[in-house]
Amino acid sequence: MSHFGIATIIAVVTLVAVGIFLKSPVRWLLGGFALATYLIALGLGVAFIRMQFFCSAACRGKTGRMRVALTFDDGPDPATTPALLDTLRKHDVPGAFFCIGERALERPDLLIRMLDEGHLIGNHTFKHAWWTNLLFGAALRNEIGRAQEAIHNAANVVPKYFRSPMGLTNPHLNGALNEAGLILVGWDIRAFDRRRTPARIIARTVKNTRDGSIIALHDGGVSASDMIATMTGMIAELRARGFSLVRLDELLGNSQS
Numbered sequence: 597m598s599h600f601g602i603a604t605i606i607a608v609v610t611l612v613a614v615g616i617f618l619k620s621p622v623r624w625l626l627g628g629f630a631l632a633t634y635l636i637a638l639g640l641g642v643a644f645i646r647m648q649f650f651c652s653a654a655c656r657g658k659t660g661r662m663r664v665a666l667t668f669d670d671g672p673d674p675a676t677t678p679a680l681l682d683t684l685r686k687h688d689v690p691g692a693f694f695c696i697g698e699r700a701l702e703r704p705d706l707l708i709r710m711l712d713e714g715h716l717i718g719n720h721t722f723k724h725a726w727w728t729n730l731l732f733g734a735a736l737r738n739e740i741g742r743a744q745e746a747i748h749n750a751a752n753v754v755p756k757y758f759r760s761p762m763g764l765t766n767p768h769l770n771g772a773l774n775e776a777g778l779i780l781v782g783w784d785i786r787a788f789d790r791r792r793t794p795a796r797i798i799a800r801t802v803k804n805t806r807d808g809s810i811i812a813l814h815d816g817g818v819s820a821s822d823m824i825a826t827m828t829g830m831i832a833e834l835r836a837r838g839f840s841l842v843r844l845d846e847l848l849g850n851s852q853s
């Protein structure tokens with residue numbers, strides 16, 4: 597559990613303890629307040645990876661050199677990933693692909709191409725189901741382990757980075773990731789690229805990007821033409837603002853490992 601999670605629990609336990617020793621109705625008020633605070637923090641921790649409630653996630657890389665990293669989730673997608681790879685190659689930009697294990701098994705050729713073209717492959721669970729964040733114990737380890745295996749079988753590489761579906765975390769994830777030797781990666785810029793037009797995505801992302809940003813995009817579930825338009829514009833705009841686009845592991849300072 598992260599420092600934020602521990603601090604929240606200590607604060608709540610203290611409030612409850614103080615509440616118990618008070619003999620006035622204030623104790624109920626305090627108790628209710630403590631419970632509400634805890635539930636709100638828990639909800640935020642589940643919903644937003646940047647709160648770092650249950651796990652320490654890498655949400656931003658090293659700063660000082662105006663570098664940023666692009667990450668792509670939910671692929672490989674036979675319709676979009678090849679077009680994205682073409683665009684990245686054309687502009688000489690490395691990306692990090694958080695692949696779904698099941699999809700990696702269907703299109704191992706796309707994973708091999710990612711590696712050949714200098715991209716990084718991360719683990720994005722085997723099934724990417726809506727209930728993944730409710731898993732714990734063997735089921736959670738299995739969901740992560742099967743994706744590691746699928747990616748290894750497809751491209752002969754063992755991922756070092758993991759991104760949870762939708763960035764959701766739970767109290768069991770940290771242990772499962774430690775066991776698998778995986779580093780949890782979040783983001784500080786979320787492009788919301790499935791809901792917006794390329795022009796909107798570019799404008800919003802570029803405006804919010806800062807030194808060390810990790811930008812979260814999707815190659816799964818986005819049309820190839822939107823992807824090409826978004827990436828072409830975003831790469832040009834980011835470079836025009838002085839950013840260099842580096843691979844995620846380089847931005848995190850782990851490219852040698």
Ligand SMILES: [Zn+2]
Nearest residue numbers: 669670761762
């Ligand atoms: Zn996803």
